[in-house]
Amino acid sequence: MFWRMTGLSTTSPVETILDKENYTLEELLDEDEIIQECKALNNRLINFLRERTQVEQLVRYIVEEPPEDAEKGRTFKFPFIACEIFTCEVDIILKALVEDDELMNLLFSFLDPEHPHSTLLAGYFSKVVVCLLLRKTVPLMNYIQAHKDIIQKLVDLIGITSIMEVLIRLIGADEHLYTSYLESMQWLEDIDVLEMIVDKFSSTDCPEVHANAAEALCAITRYAPPGLTAKISSPSFISRLFRHALEESRPKSVLVNSLSVCISLLDPKRQTSGTFYIYNRQSTHGSVVTAKPETVEGMLESLGSLLKLLDVSSEENVLFTTYGQLKPPLGKNRLKIIEFISVLMTVSSEAAEKELIRLGALKRILELFFEYPYNNFVHHHIEHIIDSCLESKNTSLIQHILEACHLVRKILDAEKNCALNSDPKNPTLPAEGRTPPRIGNIGHMTRIANKLIEQGANNSYIESYLQGDSEWVEWHTDVLTKRNTLENVYQWACGRPTTLHDRGRDSDDDDYQDRDYDVAALANNLSQAFRYGIYENDDNDEAHGSLDRDDEVCVIKFY
Structure with a gap:
């Protein structure tokens, strides 16, 4: 039970700002409770943030580098809060962004070659775009279809991991998140996105680019739409991949990451990333992996x-x-x-x-x-x-x-x-x-x-x-x-019951016996x-x- 205590104000600091005659977006962004109020769908706050002027400023905080002499709030807090406002998934704010081509142009201007691409802002940009992919899939895909150069720009920045994640989700290689929107994504199968990605093995010597390109291709082998899956497993694509891998002048990371893609093609369920995880040997060892015969033949060449x-x-x-x-x-x-x-x-x-x-x-x-x-x-x-x-x-x-x-x-x-x-x-x-x-x-x-x-x-x-x-x-x-x-550990006494081998296989210790790394x-x-x-x-x-x-x-x- 809660008691109302006299003398204690229950008014939100955000409401106090909204009660003022003249207030600015920066005043609201500087208030710690703004995200909580957004999630609570505060009508006055939402109606203010949905205005085009405010949405544009929020986008600018995310995609534009702060001036060198900017205060700490402008450099760190405002971009973070702006990103969180969009990812609160308030439909009316997302709609104001995705249905305005000029605002979308501003958002994706972050990908322009002459634009600085700091890791911090790249992460915020990635979160906003992924939010739009999840909540406004059709209008976002329609926008990208009308601006197909976005795909090439994403590939050019694939060395930034957060940009790579946007690319993976965009082409539908993320656990079939967009199975309900296949018509909106059909056009992706007609562009050369796979060739763009695999050619990054030859266009740069950066190991991070090679690793992220391989990660994107491996994701495609596991979850991409049928059209892209057929392309990536074709002998012509395999030949192109090996051509880059076996080029003598290329760094070692090219061969290593190219083979990671080949391994994923042979066994899509196999984890090829650097994530630390437990590998259940009982479930995989001795099992037969099914791969397309033409894929195997392409590798044998x-x-x-x-x-x-x-x-x-x-x-x-x-x-x-x-x-x-x-x-x-x-x-x-x-x-x-x-x-x-x-x-x-x-x-x-x-x-x-x-x-x-x-x-x-x-x-x-x-x-x-x-x-x-x-x-x-x-x-x-x-x-x-x-x-x-x-x-x-x-x-x-x-x-x-x-x-x-x-x-x-x-x-x-x-x-x-x-x-x-x-x-x-x-x-x-x-x-x-x-x-x-x-x-x-x-x-x-x-x-x-x-x-x-x-x-x-x-x-x-x-x-x-x-x-x-x-x-x-x-x-x-x-x-x-x-x-x-x-x-035979089941015969070891070592202070443990000698009848260890007779007990049921129902504990965590027993499960551990069936595991390998x-x-x-x-x-x-x-x-x-x-x-x-x-x-x-x-x-x-x-x-x-x-x-x-x-x-x-x-x-x-x-x-």
Whole structure:
């Protein structure tokens, strides 16, 4: 219960201003309760703000940079409040803006090349346009259709993330928000917006532009209207994308982000952004991804040139680590290529499998697994590649991974010599004067070995191959079986109930057992951390603000 107390005024400060004979927009914007009054639909306030003069001034606060000598309120508070007024979604104010071409011209003048594009104002501009897209979809799309150069201007500023978000929503690549307005958006399929975006890979060297262009294209693969989806998955577009990716003079970020688009085309549900998230391995691993055959064939045309990059890395580049040195590091390019191959294998395309066998890709990838024994990210993808081979119905692929690639022999040799090899021909070398550490991929090799046993139970060829290797049989009996028993967490007492394995699977702890982390997303997220200088290394100039750092990320493995 609330009591009315005498002596306390309940009049809003906004009402006090409105009661004055002469008041200005700035007086209202300077009052903290103006947003609350807008949301409460204060009639006197709304009728004042809907006037054309006031709407124009609100737009100017959003799109025009303040003078150098402007007060703090004009520089920061007024643009923020102006943006919030529009995003309160008061229909009469939005209508006053969207139905006036001159005001819309003023709003979109922010995109003009000669206009300064500060990140702060770009965010406010983005919020207002997105609000109009959601609440005034048809009139806004009609305006943009009459001013198609807006699309090109948005693409030119795609390096600004908030502008990229406007572009993504505008072309309908945001969870089908505009399924009720397909007729208003049909014209977008007739313009070359995809070509505009993909050509940003060749028109600039800015990594932020490349990353945002890839993000926009990935969004199109997931949510765009059918017309744009058909265009982006066509062989001609794939060829154009690879042409930019494989151009020798282009920065590393072009190849990495181009392959992110290809991965999204193969598996649209796969997350390719830098967002940190939990990856449910149970729900994705082993599942077959369906991609259009013409899309896969378009990628196979450039596969040979792409795989050549697995052997290209600057030998002069040396990265010193806690365990020794990498000469050269694996690098982002080769890691992304292997991730791409991992996703390509899940498509179960016979043509792709034959091409990978013919080009010797699987053999080279397996070599990288053992050449970089401390790179968890590459181990994760290569394990998925091996699992896809073993689960394949193509007998020639299984024979290739076992016989031509010598998978079992490599595992046994690595288990026999589990210390880091000091051979100078290896890219991963131990520190001089110290005992070589244990290699870090034993855990992944254990899972691969268990996968071999699992598939051998259902595949007579795999079973006979394993049984025909006496060294494998001995290692399986003496080492692998004991290791699996030791690492079975359900048998650990450690102060917990020994009957842990008998309880129901209904707690958060049980759900955790079914989860794994998407190390590709973690790698990308860690790159973003280096990009913003969160983990700076004063001894390494390359660590400061570079997205192109071609280094090896070290991760401590736990068994």
